[in-house]
Amino acid sequence: MRSRRANGLVTIAALVALAAVGGNAARGSGDVTLAGAGSAPVVAITRTPAPTNARTSASAAATTQAARPQAGTSAAASTWAVTKVVDGDTIWASRDGVTRKIRFIGIDTPETGQCGFTEARNALRGIIGGQRVTLTPGARDDVDRYGRLLRYVDVNGVDAGLRLVKQGYGVARYDSRDGYGYHPREAAYVRADAGSPKAACAAPGSSGTSGSTGTTGSTGTNGGVGLSGSWPQAGDRYPCPRSRPVKGNESSMIAHEPTDRYYDITKPEQCFATMSDAEAAGFRPAKV
Structure with missing residues (x-):
């Protein structure tokens, strides 16, 4: 009798132990599930700042774009001293010990030996000869194929190239109409050319x-x-x-x-x- 009772107690104890193990296993399985469920918010939290990062990247890109120099503005306007007038659209100028040959943007005047060469050069010399001028970039290219700087030439607030065109010593040329690219003063040059009589020579x-x-x-x-x-x-x-x-x-x-x-x-x-x-x-x- 005692033996059966003891065996029964052992059996009950074993069942209780098994139930405990099952409960722990269930709880363990629940813990794994919770951990797995809990990992999802971590991923979600990681993704949440993405729009902010995108805005930051867009802002940084805009700042970089704003800082990048635009075409035709690789050099700033600067003051130079005219040392020689070559012809109506070409001069030599110096600044800080550097001397460069300058070709006017957007105009053309007669070459050596052509009718009007002397008149155009004398007219330009009268406008800028021996003076300090402001050279401003504006052409598609910074230099031409001969290595001359392409610049607008202003003296005392006067566009020397435009003045020559208005006086009939030069014509509007080397612009978007003939494959050299648009320049900011092109419209004014073309209007002046159309309305000016050609100077006698x-x-x-x-x-x-x-x-x-x-x-x-x-x-x-x-x-x-x-x-x-x-x-x-x-x-x-x-x-x-x-x-x-x-x-x-x-x-x-x-x-x-x-x-x-x-x-x-x-x-x-x-x-x-x-x-x-x-x-x-x-x-x-x-x-x-």
Whole structure:
């Protein structure tokens, strides 16, 4: 009897132990499930700041874009001293010990040997010669294929290129109409070109004149230069127009009158009506 009772107690104890183990297993399984369920919010929390990060990235991208220089503005406007006028659309200028050749943006003037070359260069020299100018970028390219800086050239608030076009010494060119890209002052240049008469000119070496006619005799309207007979003079290799017979040589900055010894062999970069005009442009009279 006692043995059966003892066995019964053992059996009950075993069942209780098994129930406890089952309960622990159930609780353990519940703990795993909760842990698994609890891990999901962690992932969700990680994703929650994503919109904020996206806004931050967008803001950073906008800031970077704003800081990036736009096309045609790789260099800022700067002040330079004009050292030489090459022709109506090209100059040499210096700044801080650096000298560069500058090509005007958006205009074109006659080349050496073409009708109007001397007139265009003299006109430009009258506008900017020996002065300080502001050079401003604006073309699609910073330099042209010849290595010249492409710039607008302003002096005392005046656009020298636009002035030449308005006066008829140059034309609007090298812009979006002929494949060189749009530039900010293009519309103004094109309007000026359409509304301006072309300046009169004399072909180099011809007897024609630009402006007033030359005079004959020992004196006349040419400031005492003293022109007589046919023009150009016999033996003159590089004649100027009769109305502007004074030759200015830029390599020496010496001006020669028709009666000077080396006049006939002097190749002029500029021609002047009088020696006074040449001196005003920075040339000095020849001594012989």
